[in-house]
């Protein structure tokens with residue numbers, strides 16, 4: 642299947658190819674892709690600038706730039722001047738990732754304690770304050786957390802289609818040492834792993850039991866047990882044992898930290914479902930309980946209540 646990607650037009654997905662979740666995980670489940678897009682949003686455009694700003698090797702940078710260009714997040718421009726110069730410019734598709742990046746930043750800053758010193762606060766240029774982004778419902782303007790939005794699977798939302806393409810999986814599995822810059826470690830333990838990401842989506846869909854996770858996702862039990870353990874270890878899930886206890890009987894529930902990941906998931910899904918459209922319908926349908934409308938999120942400043950735009954968020958934090 643050949644796919645052409647005009648940078649500013651949504652990609653129409655072929656039947657049975659990875660859906661929006663799969664495309665999202667293929668791109669955002671790689672920390673280098675996130676960091677390169679972040680630097681492009683901050684103004685980097687030349688190979689040497691990315692090299693100078695990121696602790697990245699030549700081969701990884703070359704590989705990721707190629708991926709980001711072919712998926713339409715960056716566009717490559719060659720200047721035929723005296724000395725040929727190549728620039729990688731952010732496209733609308735790449736630029737519109739800022740709410741997901743901002744939400745990742747916020748979640749890591751708030752919930753991953755090892756970071757507090759290294760991830761600076763964000764400043765809202767419009768009001769001049771250090772702020773926390775709030776996720777609001779676009780329809781009713783109500784502030785939402787993970788518990789107030791219902792998720793269900795849409796027409797293209799089969800688990801088989803929700804995995805990244807095989808080439809992406811091979812790449813991420815073969816270069817695990819290269820793929821972690823360590824800036825967003827816990828985000829990567831969720832988004833950077835196929836089963837982990839699927840588990841989290843399933844948890845937001847309301848799944849709690851080992852056997853239900855297993856039946857829905859078709860995950861190998863040993864891998865599933867390992868991911869559940871990781872999620873409990875980093876505090877995204879907690880277990881609630883029943884009387885006839887055992888790992889299969891325990892309920893795995895999202896913790897406050899797990900629920901707080903919702904803005905990342907919502908922003909990433911919203912981005913992916915806009916830019917990678919399945920003709921038969923979305924992979925995930927989100928509904929806001931309070932107003933009953935289909936949920937689309939927007940980010941607002943907690944200080945001045947203004948809706949945020951990418952260009953107004955300053956300092957090193959995008």
Ligand SMILES: [Zn+2]
Nearest residue numbers: 778781929932
């Ligand atoms: Zn609403």
Ligand SMILES: [Zn+2]
Nearest residue numbers: 765768942945
């Ligand atoms: Zn503000």
